[in-house]
Amino acid sequence: MTADTLLERITDHACRADPYPLYAELREAGPVVRQADGSHLVGTYHEINALLHDPRVSADPRYGLAGDPELVEGERLPFLVLDDPAHHRLRTLAMRPFGPPHTPGRVDAMRGRIAELTGELAGGLGDRAEFDLVDDFAYPLPVTVICRLLGVPREDEPLFRRWSDVIVASADVQPGEEAAERARTGRRARMEMGRYLVDLAEQRRGRPGDDLLSAFVNEPDPALRLTREELAETAVLLLIAGHETTVNLITNGVLTLLRHPDQLDRLREDPGLLPGAVEELLRFEPPVQLRRRVPLADVEVAGSVVPKGEPLVLVIASGNRDPRRFRDPDRFDPARADNQHLGFGGGVHLCYGAPLARIEALAALGALIPRLGEVTLVEDPPPYRRNAMLRGPRHLPLRARQPA
Amino acid sequence: MDGDPREGRVVVVGASLAGLRAAESLREQGFTGSLTVVGDEPHPPYDRPPLSKQVLLGQAAADSTGLPMRRNPDAEWRLGVPATGLDPLRKRVLLADGEWLAYDRLLIATGTRARPWPDREEAALDGVFTLRTCGDAGRLAERLAAGPRRVLVIGGGFTGSEIASACRERGLEVTVTERGPAPLVGALGGTLSKLAAGVQRAHGVDLRCGVTVTALRGDGRGRFVGADLSDGGRVDAEVCVVALGAVRNVEWLADAGLAAGPRGVACDAGCRAFDMYGIVTDDVFVAGDVSRFPHPLFEYQLLSLEHWGNAVAQAEVAAHNMISPGPLRRPHLSLPAFWSSQFGLNIKSVGVPTFSDQIVLAQGSLEERRLAVVYGYRGRVTAAVTVNMAKSLEYYQQLIETAAPFPPGPGAADRPLAAELTLPSDVPDPKRLSHGPTVALTGHLPDRRLTLVRHA
Numbered sequence: 001m002t003a004d005t006l007l008e009r010i011t012d013h014a015c016r017a018d019p020y021p022l023y024a025e026l027r028e029a030g031p032v033v034r035q036a037d038g039s040h041l042v043g044t045y046h047e048i049n050a051l052l053h054d055p056r057v058s059a060d061p062r063y064g065l066a067g068d069p070e071l072v073e074g075e076r077l078p079f080l081v082l083d084d085p086a087h088h089r090l091r092t093l094a095m096r097p098f099g100p101p102h103t104p105g106r107v108d109a110m111r112g113r114i115a116e117l118t119g120e121l122a123g124g125l126g127d128r129a130e131f132d133l134v135d136d137f138a139y140p141l142p143v144t145v146i147c148r149l150l151g152v153p154r155e156d157e158p159l160f161r162r163w164s165d166v167i168v169a170s171a172d173v174q175p176g177e178e179a180a181e182r183a184r185t186g187r188r189a190r191m192e193m194g195r196y197l198v199d200l201a202e203q204r205r206g207r208p209g210d211d212l213l214s215a216f217v218n219e220p221d222p223a224l225r226l227t228r229e230e231l232a233e234t235a236v237l238l239l240i241a242g243h244e245t246t247v248n249l250i251t252n253g254v255l256t257l258l259r260h261p262d263q264l265d266r267l268r269e270d271p272g273l274l275p276g277a278v279e280e281l282l283r284f285e286p287p288v289q290l291r292r293r294v295p296l297a298d299v300e301v302a303g304s305v306v307p308k309g310e311p312l313v314l315v316i317a318s319g320n321r322d323p324r325r326f327r328d329p330d331r332f333d334p335a336r337a338d339n340q341h342l343g344f345g346g347g348v349h350l351c352y353g354a355p356l357a358r359i360e361a362l363a364a365l366g367a368l369i370p371r372l373g374e375v376t377l378v379e380d381p382p383p384y385r386r387n388a389m390l391r392g393p394r395h396l397p398l399r400a401r402q403p404a
Numbered sequence: 405m406d407g408d409p410r411e412g413r414v415v416v417v418g419a420s421l422a423g424l425r426a427a428e429s430l431r432e433q434g435f436t437g438s439l440t441v442v443g444d445e446p447h448p449p450y451d452r453p454p455l456s457k458q459v460l461l462g463q464a465a466a467d468s469t470g471l472p473m474r475r476n477p478d479a480e481w482r483l484g485v486p487a488t489g490l491d492p493l494r495k496r497v498l499l500a501d502g503e504w505l506a507y508d509r510l511l512i513a514t515g516t517r518a519r520p521w522p523d524r525e526e527a528a529l530d531g532v533f534t535l536r537t538c539g540d541a542g543r544l545a546e547r548l549a550a551g552p553r554r555v556l557v558i559g560g561g562f563t564g565s566e567i568a569s570a571c572r573e574r575g576l577e578v579t580v581t582e583r584g585p586a587p588l589v590g591a592l593g594g595t596l597s598k599l600a601a602g603v604q605r606a607h608g609v610d611l612r613c614g615v616t617v618t619a620l621r622g623d624g625r626g627r628f629v630g631a632d633l634s635d636g637g638r639v640d641a642e643v644c645v646v647a648l649g650a651v652r653n654v655e656w657l658a659d660a661g662l663a664a665g666p667r668g669v670a671c672d673a674g675c676r677a678f679d680m681y682g683i684v685t686d687d688v689f690v691a692g693d694v695s696r697f698p699h700p701l702f703e704y705q706l707l708s709l710e711h712w713g714n715a716v717a718q719a720e721v722a723a724h725n726m727i728s729p730g731p732l733r734r735p736h737l738s739l740p741a742f743w744s745s746q747f748g749l750n751i752k753s754v755g756v757p758t759f760s761d762q763i764v765l766a767q768g769s770l771e772e773r774r775l776a777v778v779y780g781y782r783g784r785v786t787a788a789v790t791v792n793m794a795k796s797l798e799y800y801q802q803l804i805e806t807a808a809p810f811p812p813g814p815g816a817a818d819r820p821l822a823a824e825l826t827l828p829s830d831v832p833d834p835k836r837l838s839h840g841p842t843v844a845l846t847g848h849l850p851d852r853r854l855t856l857v858r859h860a
Contacts, residue, residue, distance in 0.1 A: 053798040056815030057769055083817030084767070088774070297815025308815075348795045 004036045005028035007313060010290075011174045011388040019289070019391070020330070023318030024205040031302035036044060043318030045325035045342070047301050048171050050347035056297045058083050059349055063294040064243055064311050069144035077231040078237035084348060085307045093226055094234045095352055096151075097215030107355045110145065114359055117144055118367035125371070130378065133396035134290055138250040139243075146242030149356075150235065151211025152200060163193035164240050172389045173313060182195070194232025197239065209361050212238065238353075246357050248287035248392025250364045253278070255396060256285055257369070260332050267334060268369055277334035282320075282343030284332050289317035289391045291345065316342040317391070374401050406822055409727045412437040415489045415497055415505050415836030417478075418513030418653075419443025421451065422692030422715040426511050427477035429723035439479040442497065444486035444514075447536060453712060455541035456563055457745060460570035462549055466542030488513070491659035492688060494681075508687065509726045512669055512677065513719065515693040516650035516710065521558075521561025526620035531628030532644045535563060544645065546575055552642035555579070556631055558617050560587030560640065562744045568748035572607045579610040579639045581617055581631075583838035590841030591742075592757055592789055594830025596777055599770055599791070603747045612637070616838060619646060633809070639737070649667035649840025650710060652694050662688065667708045667846050668696040673735040675722035691715065691722040696846050697736060701757045702786070702805065706846035711742040739801060742842060743794075749773060752794045755787030755804040756843050760829035763820040764811040766800075768793055776800065779829055 003025065009015055025041035026033055033041045042048055051057050059081050079090035096102045100254050121137045131137075146152045170186020173356060201213040208214035219225045226234060257264040267273050292313040298305050306312055319342050321329040326336075344351035353359070378397035385394045414430060416423045419441050427441055443449070451469045458464040482499065489498035496504045518534035522528035531552075533544045535635045548555070548571065558562045560582030571578040584590065586597035587604060604611050612633065619632040630640040654664040663670040663678040669690045670678045675697065677688040690697075692715040696706040717738040725733040733778070743752045762778035766788075768775030776796045779787035785808045788800030803812060809824050832842050 050799070050802055053796070053802075055799060055817060055819070056813075058817055060817075085772075085774075085818045089817075133777075181762070212426060295815070296817060297813060350795065 001148050002181060003033045006033060006041055007035045007037065007039060007173070010107075011172070013384070015385055016384035016386075016388065016391060019317070019388075020321060020400070023315060023321060024314060026318055027322060029121070030304070032304040035259060039303060039313055040105055040299060040306050041313050041315055043315040043322075044180075044302070045319040045322035047281075048314045048319040048342060049317055049322075049346055051299070051301065051344070052349070054299060054347075055084070056299055057312065058294045058296050059087070060290065060294065063198055063296060064309060078233040080237055080241070080349065084239075087348065090226070090230060090234060090311065091352070092217075093224060093230075094238065096219075096224065097163065097212050099352065099355070101159060107226070109358070110149070111359055111363075113148070114141075114145060114363045115367075117141055118363040122367040122371065125399060128400070130397060130399045133254055133398055134247065134251055134393060135395065138247045138254070138396070141250065141364055142243035142246035145246075145349060145356070146239060149212060150197075150239055151204065151209055151213040152197070156196075160193060160239060161235075163189040163196075164244065167193070167236070168239060168244055168387060168390055172387050174388065175293060175328050190233070190236055192240070194229075194238045197235035198228055198232050201235065242315065242371060244358070245287040245353075246360050247350075248390060249278075249281065249357060249361050251396050252285035252287065253361060253365050254368060254372065254376070254398075255282045255380075255382065256281060256332055257365075257397075258375070259380070263334055264369065264372055267365075268373065271366065271369075273334045274362055274366060274369075275358075276336065276339070277365065278339065278358055279337050279339050280332060280334050280345075281361070283326070283336075283339055283341030284320070286317050286320055286341070286343040287343070287390060287392055290315055290389045305389070316345065316393060375399060376401060407607050408433045409509075409729060410436055412508035413506060414439050414509050414511070414726065415507040416441045416511040416513060417497060417656075418515055418692065418694070419445070419449050419481065419483060420513070420515055420692070420715075421449065421471065421712065422513040422515070422719040423511070423532075424471055424473070424477070424511060424719075425670065425722040426691055426719035427479050428474050429720045429729060431477050432771045433724055433727055435723075435727045437508075439477060440482060441477070441479045442482045442485065442487050442499065442505070444500075445539075446484035447538060448481070448600040450538055452536075455538060456535060456566040457570065459538075459541040460545050460548060460567060462545060465688075466538045466545060483747045486656065488656050490657055490662075492662070492685070495687065497715070501821075506600035509718075510688045511722055511726065512688065512690045512694060513651035513692045513715075514656070515715075516652050518646070519648040519651050521620065521646045521648075523620070523816055526622070527646070528626075529620060529622045529628040529644075530575065530626050531564065531642055532620060532646065535567060544643075547643050548576060552576060554639070554641040554643075556581070556617075556639050556644045557642040557646065557647055558631075559582070559649065559839035560591060560600075560604075560613070561647060561649060561696045561837070562588065562613070562742075562746075562842060564645070564839065565604070566744060566746045567645050568604065568609050568649060569607070572609060572747070573635050577608075577610070579612065579680055581615055581633065581838075582611070582613045582640075583616045584613065584836055586613055586686045587611065589832055590758075590834065590837040590839065591758065592751075592753070593763060593779070594832075595827060596789060596791070599773070603749060603773065603796055607658070607747045610639075612639075629638070636732075638802075648838055650693070652708075654694065664841065665812065667706075667844060668694050670696050670706055670846075673698055673700075673737070674725045674733045675718060675736055676725070689722045689726055690802055691718040699740075699756075700737065701739070701807070702756050702845065705759075707740065707756065708844040708846060709740050709742075710840075710842055711740055713741050714738070720834055739804060740843060750792050750794055751789065752797050753787065754801045755779065755785075757787040757789055757829075758831045758841060758843050759786045759845060760831060765810055765820060767796055767816050767818050767820070768818050769822075770817075778803075778810065780814055780826070783810050784808070785810045785812060798820060814851060 166189040201217045204214040208218045291314045344354045375398040382393040410419045518536035554577040557580045586601040588600045589597035616634045652668045652799040671690040696708045698704040721736040741754045766778045774792040785803040
């Protein structure tokens with residue numbers, strides 16, 4: 001098989017459990033590897049990092065030559081896929097009630113609640129002989145946190161989970177014929193979910209709670225107010241980004257630790273290593289594996305040119321294992337120094353939920369590690385979600401060594 | 405040097421950022437010999453950037469900016485005693501208390517001090533300050549907290565502008581005098597200095613450019629009450645901060661025969677000091693603000709920097725080279741970079757903005773006070789400055805490192821129309837500035853190649 005079908009092989013569900021040999025093949029094949037479908041894969045650290053910071057590289061899918069014909073000019077998109085200055089404006093407004101400089105203490109203030117939650121969830125696993133780490137822990141934690149943060153009723157989870165699944169699937173990089181259909185259903189789900197969230201926000205107009213939706217609709221300065229459409233797109237993005245990634249971070253983390261019992265012991269003995277372990281997980285098994293981009297000019301990448309308008313796929317999980325950047329990159333080392341991974345992306349789109357994700361992962365692993373010595377994987381590899389971009393186990397069944 | 409370079413005696417003169425990082429690096433890289441760090445201040449190493457920001461705002465105590473140690477450098481600390489002489493032949497450093505410290509290798513990291521007001525009597529008036537040490541910052545913060553009716557800041561460089569910003573944030577009236585045409589002009593050139601002037605005025609600073617202070621006035625009982633200006637004007641104020649740039653601490657090297665002068669101690673790319681004949685030494689190293697070193701991206705002109713990042717990077721290279729045999733030594737090549745925060749602006753720079761003949765507004769806009777300005781010299785990108793747009797800097801850093809053509813090519817999503825328009829960089833002659841520019845190229849300014857810059 002040749003390198004021009006790498007994207008198809010990466011997105012093939014059969015490779016989901018271990019895409020890393022494919023990423024090695026990609027790095028081997030060159031800094032830029034053109035695919036049969038016309039897209040260009042980049043899998044080396046320095047080149048990905050440069051492209052993430054390049055102002056000529058757009059996150060907006062509408063610039064692509066093979067862009068979705070239904071993505072018309074006027075359509076509202078979340079700032080995740082917009083460019084500056086529109087991206088900057090929306091990101092800044094979305095950030096206002098969430099983080100510094102306007103709301104510096106918000107994320108930090110959630111530490112206590114997150115610790116409580118992880119304690120409760122870990123306690124809920126009790127002495128069960130078998131449980132699913134995803135359904136019983138890794139999913140409920142970030143969902144509860146983001147619901148509380150945004151001001152979304154936790155009971156509505158089944159409702160927005162359906163939308164979220166469709167939207168996330170539509171944002172994947174799967175090539176193929178159903179792409180247009182996936183985009184259509186994704187767009188419908190985004191609209192419905194947006195309407196639901198705007199309705200929730202409207203109920204808080206004039207009666208603000210301590211949540212982001214309240215802050216958005218009660219912003220006193222008209223210049224800093226999101227329009228209804230912007231609020232819908234932004235709230236959908238925050239709700240989805242706020243949990244779809246963290247589930248995978250926690251699940252990948254537990255899986256990785258169970259596969260590396262020596263490192264698990266090390267962390268149990270020295271919890272001071274945990275923050276470093278979370279960074280290493282973000283490098284070693286990043287929840288977001290790929291990002292799509294479009295160059296707005298011919299962009300040179302290590303001697304090759306990616307022509308204007310042709311789709312670019314940045315394989316950031318491959319960059320994280322680039323031996324030209326990280327010594328012994330396939331080794332999981334919680335004490336790794338100089339670990340500037342691409343797990344949160346980079347450049348203007350650098351994940352702004354990163355501080356929250358770090359706190360959640362720290363609390364989750366901190367609460368789980370004491371029990372992980374007593375459990376084993378029911379199957380390795382576990383069943384994975386279909387998604388190649390947001391990669392993670394769909395379930396992670398664990399069994400107690402000595403059944404209760 | 406004979407024997408294992410990881411053994412023997414190392415003396416580091418200077419107990420601030422560069423000295424501390426060098427000491428840590430020496431140990432990290434396996435130095436097992438004796439290590440002595442000499443510092444003229446009584447405090448353990450502390451960080452200076454907060455002194456003109458958080459400390460003046462009352463958000464942090466002046467003595468709370470101690471530098472965290474990455475590891476215990478296991479050094480003998482000689483604090484509160486300055487070095488006063490160097491005998492390179494007998495390889496020993498003289499301390500103010502009369503003691504001689506013998507070394508096998510020496511690191512000079514004595515940094516700079518604030519340039520004092522030239523008239524001693526006026527400088528001694530109660531209410532007249534400079535800002536360099538944590539002691540300075542503590543005294544000034546205390547005086548600002550007392551709510552003076554007006555503060556006069558002499559010099560609109562980075563330190564002066566940050567002080568003015570802190571004053572305004574505290575609600576204090578402040579006058580800034582700048583001998584050049586606008587604040588920050590020495591570091592950023594003409595265009596961005598106009599933005600800085602506009603921002604300062606919009607924040608209520610009484611900004612006086614193109615003037616100098618000719619005299620500081622007292623009330624007859626030793627208290628500062630105001631200043632006379634070269635344009636015949638007068639400022640009544642209760643506090644005066646002299647922010648006229650820095651003086652390099654090289655006097656103690658006067659008889660050492662090294663290439664030490666007002667712009668620092670010259671060294672090669674490996675941080676080895678040159679002697680006065682331009683011959684490289686092999687046991688005397690230099691790092692931090694006191695050094696001047698050649699940089700290939702800037703035509704090997706000797707750079708004098710007062711940048712936090714340079715102190716760290718150069719200290720690490722110097723430490724590595726002090727304990728490594730010749731072929732394993734590394735050059736200090738890191739790209740100059742600095743940041744400042746003032747008047748709600750986050751200003752960041754890479755490269756050497758004064759090494760330029762043209763600039764272009766590459767991203768953003770002046771009106772939104774969010775922009776990236778790229779500097780070029782003879783058709784090559786040599787620097788970039790962002791205002792409230794720090795995430796864009798890395799891209800330009802890469803352009804500088806790869807000597808990319810200037811102006812940068814089209815295609816940025818938020819590229820303004822002005823990106824088609826290159827302007828003169830308008831880098832002033834340092835002689836026209838009342839404070840030292842943040843970056844000084846030794847020898848000549850690139851757009852005035854035939855003018856030798858001499859120091860008074």
